[in-house]
Amino acid sequence: MKVHFIAIGGSAMHNLAIALHKKGFEVTGSDDVLFEPSASRLKKYGILPDKEGWDPGKITSDLDAVILGMHAREDNPELLKAQELGLKIYSYPDYIYEQSKDKLRVVIGGSHGKTTITSMILHVLQQAGKKFDYLVGAQLEGFETMVGLSHDAPVIIIEGDEYLASPIDRRPKFHIYKAHIGVISGIAWDHINVFPTFDNYIDQFRIFASTIEPNGKLIYSETDEVLDNMVKGLIVDVEKLPYKLPEYIIDNGVTTIRANEKSYPLQVFGQHNLLNMQAARLVCEQLGINSDNFYTYITTFNGAARRLELVGKTDSSAIFKDFAHSPSKLTATINAVKAQFPDRKLIACIELHTFSSLNKEFLKEYAGSMDKADTAIVFIDKKTFAQKKMEPYSADAVKQAFANGNLLFFDDPAALLTQLQGLHMADSNLLMMSSGNFGGIDLIALKNNLL
Incomplete structure (x- = not known):
């Protein structure tokens, strides 16, 4: 070919x-x-x-x-x-489908957690010695590439993005794959440049559910009210498999799951990751891996790149980086770090630079999202406004949108770096969240300076 x-x-x-x-x-x-x-x-x-x-x-x-x-x-x-x-012209999701027409297709969708759920499934399948193809949105330890295709693997695990397929194909990518097993992790409005209303955005997930092959499976989080209501209203020829939080404890900064009358200490943490794990467990059960083996394998999973990734730590402090940029991801990530280390102060810094997050009307969706941080910092590189041809707005507008009068706002990377370098990290954690790079700030150099 x-x-x-x-x-x-x-x-x-x-x-x-x-x-x-x-x-x-x-x-x-x-x-x-x-x-x-x-x-x-x-x-x-x-x-x-x-x-x-x-x-x-x-x-x-x-x-x-x-x-x-x-x-x-x-x-x-x-x-x-x-x-x-x-x-013959294909979008890349079209071609992934073309290469997997004769395979069992597992497609992971949702506004958040897609990459982590996919990564967890791949980790467990690899540990179990299974053959599989895959498409995932992050570089994973033990995987040379983010796409793997073979002639003989019976199954493919696909991270199913809801964004558009190509300039000439305006379908969301996850509509194209025709899953046998579909996952929806949660629904929180995003990509407002394409889906101008929340109802329009929710419709994309209804359509995704309708593309699941007859007699297939729909795995979904019943803890997400919007998603749960949507699934209850669906008339589709699929088996609906809900999931919720497992039993767990947090002790000395380590989260341990209790299941099958056993304890499984994890390397990842946060309720959002525990929910992601339950989605991955249900998928793996459909692929022949029982829950005891799943939990045993998942104890060695240390996360996907930039998903609560540890940059550095001491006995009393840590620095994490995360891909969070939407309101729901921001809230979940901040809550996770605060719950895991309740006796430490949390300095949380979010960079806004996607079209949705910079839209002044959408900005109010962030209200309350940083309330659990002891110090909340929002950064928007002033160059980003110029590049996207958007009108800049003031620190007061950001504080009002986030409903947080104590929030610190920066639009210059040098000023943000000065603020961060002056932090006192004793009994504190720093959480840096962005799908960008904070105007070029070197997080490793920052870690060496602070820790």
Whole structure:
């Protein structure tokens, strides 16, 4: 098979390119800009484009497929050439489905927890010695790539994002996979540039449930009121399997699950992660792994990258980084750290830089989300407003939206860094939350300075 990637440098795209190359496909690609680590990883496998930019000459009639990334535009010259030649054009979720049509498909959806649930399932399946293909949204320990495809694995585990598939395919990605086993972890409004109302956003999960194959399974969190009400109203030919928090204790900073009359000490913590674990357990039970074996294997799971990831610690303090950026993720992550270390002060810093989080109307959704932090800091790089062509707003507007008059606001990375470097970390934890990079602040250097 000969395939060409338009916008090969994307996180999912370059991982899919590598996976197909390892499967024996002839892979080419283009992109107008290639960042690390994509460039180095593509170079390692000999599929890095010779130069940046679009080249319609690469689009030839002998291509079996063209895979279009979300980064490309509708007027991309390579896309136009592919359309002119009548070539088969796929979004990457389309092509994942194409590669897994004959496999059992497990799709993990939800506004939060998708990556962690997927990662937990992959960890347990790997520990159990099972064969599987996968697509996950983070780099995991023990997995070279974020996409794995093979000829003989009977099952594929897919992290199912609700964002759009491609510039010319406006379907949410998780509608495309046609799961046999579907998971919904929770519903909290996001991506308002695509789903302008909460009802419209909820509809995407109703549609996802309807795409599950007949006689399939829908695993969902009954602790999420919006989700629970939605599932109760569904008329679908699937078995509904709810989950809730397991029995657990927290002692000296370690969370231990009690199940099967045994204790299972964990390396991860937080109620949101315990719920994620129950979703993963139900999936693994459908795949032939009993709960005792599941809990035994999950005790060695130390988390997905940037999901409550430990940057550094001493006997009395710790620094964590997390991908949290939406209101629900922010609240869950802050609550988790505060519950795990109740005797320590918590300094929580969130960077807002997604379209939704920067939208002034959406900002009020963050009200109360940082209340459990002893010190709450919000950072918006002033360059981000300019890049997204959005009107900046004041510190007072942020404090009002978060309903927190003591909140600290920064729009300059240097000023934020000065604030953080001046922290006294005795009996304290620092939680840095962003899907960005805090304007280039080096968290390792900060850790070395503070700890």
